[in-house]
Amino acid sequence: MIPALLTTAPTPASGPQDLSPILVPSLILVAIILVAWGVLAAVRRRLRGADAQQAAGAFTLQELRQLRDEGTLSQEQFDRAKASVLGAGDESEGPNSA
Numbered sequence: 001m002i003p004a005l006l007t008t009a010p011t012p013a014s015g016p017q018d019l020s021p022i023l024v025p026s027l028i029l030v031a032i033i034l035v036a037w038g039v040l041a042a043v044r045r046r047l048r049g050a051d052a053q054q055a056a057g058a059f060t061l062q063e064l065r066q067l068r069d070e071g072t073l074s075q076e077q078f079d080r081a082k083a084s085v086l087g088a089g090d091e092s093e094g095p096n097s098a
Contacts, residue, residue, distance in 0.1 A: 061085060 061082060068078040 059085060 059081065064073065064078055064081050064085065067073045068075065073081065
């Protein structure tokens with residue numbers, strides 16, 4: 001039975017084959033994949049930038065005051081956090097801000 005299957009297998013056609021029906025759609029598919037990859041990379045870069053900006057300004061003074069008023073933060077903790085927030089703002093202006 002196995003020899004019968006081997007003898008009935010189609011043999012490749014000899015001579016040049018026309019690859020254009022496969023080549024053009026393949027190139028289009030590769031181009032689409034490359035464009036999609038570029039768009040995804042740009043979106044990821046933008047989202048990471050937004051996350052970094054949100055992390056830098058995690059608390060505002062108003063939020064710290066609210067936490068102090070609710071009793072979540074002690075006055076000492078509030079003072080340290082306030083100094084940290086205000087100090088972070090001073091550092092962002094640069095070394096020659098005076």
